[in-house]
Amino acid sequence: MNIALWLARSAERYPQQSAIAHGTEVWCDYAEFARRAARTAHWLRAQGVQAGDRVVLFMHNAPEYLPLMWGIWWCGAVAVPVNAKLHEREAAWIAGHSEARLALVDDERASGLQQALRELNAATQVQADHSFMQQADGPQLALQPREDDAPAWLFYTSGTTGRPKGVVLCARQLRGCALAYLASVQSVQRGDTMLHPAPLSHGGGMYHLPYVLNAGLNVVPRSDGFD
Known part of the structure; x- marks a missing residue:
């Protein structure tokens, strides 16, 4: 099962339900969330990204983060x-170690990561322009089939005891995480809200899964910190 089926299903059942907010402003509903993921998937496929290929996300939390992540899954990539x-050199090492074809980044990290990748002779391409997913008439890729045990998320440890180590998570494991959250942490109903001050690259990304599964609202704060 492609994990992106959750987003496709929520978009079909609750198209006008608010899906992502930036601060107090709704950024998109579920129908648009799915369309942006499908446009991202089409763009990735046009760059040569195939099922099972690795795609790095190296960005601060932003509303764009979630459609980019789900677009990676939508096209069957990891x-x-x-x-x-992390420093750009650390991110470049992870990109090289994972043999990532592409790195989707924000403007703040683009030049530093490109330089670090050149120093490592890594083949990963860097993309900071994400306008492809917001084009209203942009082409969309159909949801690509994936097996339950196919890799979906390559989770790198912090590297406190040496180099970071990549842990492969498949759709079955991500589904288990989401269902365990619903069973042991809290229930999630349509429209319930999750605030994401923590990095979406780690725990925040894991915790948002049940909210997409049950058509909740994921809120990315505008602030960079707490007062």
Whole structure:
């Protein structure tokens, strides 16, 4: 099962339900969330990304983060989220180690990561322009089939005891995480809200899964910190 089926199903059942907010402003509903993921998937396929290929996400939390991640899954590729607090050289090492074809980044990290990748002779291409997913008439890729045990998320440890280590998570494991959250942490109903001050590259990304599964609202704060 492609994990992106959850987004497709929520978009079909609750198209006008608010899906992502930036601060107090709704950024998109579920219908648009799915369309942006499908446009991202089409763009990735046009860049040569095939099922099973790795795609790095090296960005601060932003509304764009979630459609990009779900677009990676939508086309059958493997998301490699990297904590935005890491140095560009550390992110470049992860990109090279994971053999990522592409790195989707924000403007703040684009030049530094490109330089670090050149120093490592890594083949990963860097893309900071994400306008392809917001084009209203942009082409969309059909949801690609994936097996339950196919890799979906390559989760890198912090590297406190040496180099970071990549842990492969498949759709079955991500589904288990989401169902365990619903069973042991809290129930999630349509329209319930999750605030994401923590990095979406790590725990925040895991915790948002049941909210997409049950058509909740994921809120990315505008602030960079707490007062």
